[in-house]
Amino acid sequence: MIPFNKPYLTGKETTYIEEAVKTGKISGNGVFTQKCHQFFTDRYGFKKCLLTTSCTDALEMAALLLDIRPGDEVIMPSYTFVSTANAFVLRGATIRFADSESSNPCISVDSIRSLITPKTKAIVVVHYAGVACDMGQIMSLANEHDIYVVEDAAQAIDSKYKNEYLGGIGHLAAFSFHETKNIISGEGGMLVVNDKQFEARAEIIWEKGTNRSAFFRGEVDKYGWVDVGSSFLPSEITAAFLFAQLECLDEIQERRLAIWNRYRDELSFLENHGISLPHIPEYATNNGHMFYIVTNNPEERDSLIDHIRSRGAHPVFHYISLHKSPFFSGKYKDGELPNCDRYSDNLVRLPFYCELGEDQEVVISAIKSFYS
Known part of the structure; x- marks a missing residue:
C-alpha cells in the first residue's frame, strides 16, 4: 500500500542528534535550538522565534500571551484541526466559527466581518495547505477594531502573502513540524512573536513562568517564578533533528x-x-x-x-x-x-x-x- 505520508530523512538527523548529546546539554534551549531560531530569523525576518514541542503548544502560548479569559470571543475557521480551537477553549474563550472561502478552505473575510463584536479579542487564521488567507483585508479589519491576529501557519512554511512570509504578518504565529509537514522533527512546533510587546513575556511563559533565559544571559542575578507558564520548549534532540531538515x-x-x-x-x-x-x-x-x-x-x-x-x-x-x-x-x-x-x-x-x-x-x- 502506498501510504498517505512518509517522513523524509535528509541523512544528517542522527549525526546532529549525536552532536547534541555530546554537548552534555540535551534538555532544551541549547546549541541546536539557537541554530533553528537563527535560521528562521535570518531566512524569513521573523522578529522572535521560540521552538515548542508542538504547534498546539505554540497556539496555547499565544492564548496565554493574549491574556484570553472567559467572556472573550475568538474568531477562527470551523474547517481546521482541533488544536486551533483547543488552545483558546482552555483559556475559557467563546469560539465564533467563521466559514471558509468558496474557492479554497481558508477563512472567509466576509464571514469574519459578520462575527466581530465588542467582545472579540482575537482572530485566528489558518493558512490551509500552505496557501495564504487574505491577510491584507484581515489585518485591516483587525486594526480597525483593535483585535489581535494569530496565524496558524502549521502547514505554511516557506509560503508568502504577496511579498511577506506567512507567520510574519499577524501579531503571533504558530508553526508545526509534525511528521506530516514539509519540514519535520517527529513532533515539534514554533511560536513566532511579531509584536514587540509580547517578546519578553513569551520567553518567560516558554520557560515555565521563570526568567531563566534572562538569568543565563546575565541580565538578572538569579531566576525565579515570575508569571504563568509551562514546559513548552523541546529537547535538543528534537531541535537537532529539525536543524538537519532546515538545512535541506x-x-x-x-x-x-x-x-x-x-x-x-x-x-x-x-x-x-x-x-x-x-x-x-x-x-x-x-x-x-x-x-x-x-x-x-x-x-x-x-x-x-x-x-x-x-x-x-x-x-x-x-x-x-x-x-x-x-x-x-x-x-x-x-x-x-x-x-x-x-x-x-x-x-x-x-x-x-x-x-x-x-x-x-x-x-x-x-x-x-x-x-x-
Missing part, C-alpha cells in the same frame, strides 16, 4: 513542488467533471504542502477513496468542521457554514511525500480510471 529546506521544497505540479497537470481534466482542484489566489504562493480535490458529493468522495485504495494507495478525507463536532455541536448557535460543510463532506487528500516518485502514477491512474 530548498531541496525538500523543490521535490514537493514537482509532485504538486504533476498532480495538477495530470488531474486538470477533473474540472470537466465539476471537481475543484486547489486554488492559489494571486496574492498567495504555493509551498507544495498537500494536494487535494473536492468532489461533487460525499458518496462520490467515499467511492473514490475506496477505488484508490483498491488500486494500492491510501488517500484520506480531512477535517470534520468543528462546529459540527461531538464536543461543540451542542454549543454552536451561529448560522450555517456551507463552504466548511462542503470541504468536510467532499475533500480528498492524495498521498503526498518527498519520495513518492513513480508511485504517484498509481494514484493518478486510479483517479483517471474512476472517472473514465
Whole structure:
C-alpha cells in the first residue's frame, strides 16, 4: 500500500542528534535550538522565534500571551484541526466559527466581518495547505477594531502573502513540524512573536513562568517564578533533528513542488467533471504542502477513496468542521457554514511525500480510471 505520508530523512538527523548529546546539554534551549531560531530569523525576518514541542503548544502560548479569559470571543475557521480551537477553549474563550472561502478552505473575510463584536479579542487564521488567507483585508479589519491576529501557519512554511512570509504578518504565529509537514522533527512546533510587546513575556511563559533565559544571559542575578507558564520548549534532540531538515529546506521544497505540479497537470481534466482542484489566489504562493480535490458529493468522495485504495494507495478525507463536532455541536448557535460543510463532506487528500516518485502514477491512474 502506498501510504498517505512518509517522513523524509535528509541523512544528517542522527549525526546532529549525536552532536547534541555530546554537548552534555540535551534538555532544551541549547546549541541546536539557537541554530533553528537563527535560521528562521535570518531566512524569513521573523522578529522572535521560540521552538515548542508542538504547534498546539505554540497556539496555547499565544492564548496565554493574549491574556484570553472567559467572556472573550475568538474568531477562527470551523474547517481546521482541533488544536486551533483547543488552545483558546482552555483559556475559557467563546469560539465564533467563521466559514471558509468558496474557492479554497481558508477563512472567509466576509464571514469574519459578520462575527466581530465588542467582545472579540482575537482572530485566528489558518493558512490551509500552505496557501495564504487574505491577510491584507484581515489585518485591516483587525486594526480597525483593535483585535489581535494569530496565524496558524502549521502547514505554511516557506509560503508568502504577496511579498511577506506567512507567520510574519499577524501579531503571533504558530508553526508545526509534525511528521506530516514539509519540514519535520517527529513532533515539534514554533511560536513566532511579531509584536514587540509580547517578546519578553513569551520567553518567560516558554520557560515555565521563570526568567531563566534572562538569568543565563546575565541580565538578572538569579531566576525565579515570575508569571504563568509551562514546559513548552523541546529537547535538543528534537531541535537537532529539525536543524538537519532546515538545512535541506530548498531541496525538500523543490521535490514537493514537482509532485504538486504533476498532480495538477495530470488531474486538470477533473474540472470537466465539476471537481475543484486547489486554488492559489494571486496574492498567495504555493509551498507544495498537500494536494487535494473536492468532489461533487460525499458518496462520490467515499467511492473514490475506496477505488484508490483498491488500486494500492491510501488517500484520506480531512477535517470534520468543528462546529459540527461531538464536543461543540451542542454549543454552536451561529448560522450555517456551507463552504466548511462542503470541504468536510467532499475533500480528498492524495498521498503526498518527498519520495513518492513513480508511485504517484498509481494514484493518478486510479483517479483517471474512476472517472473514465
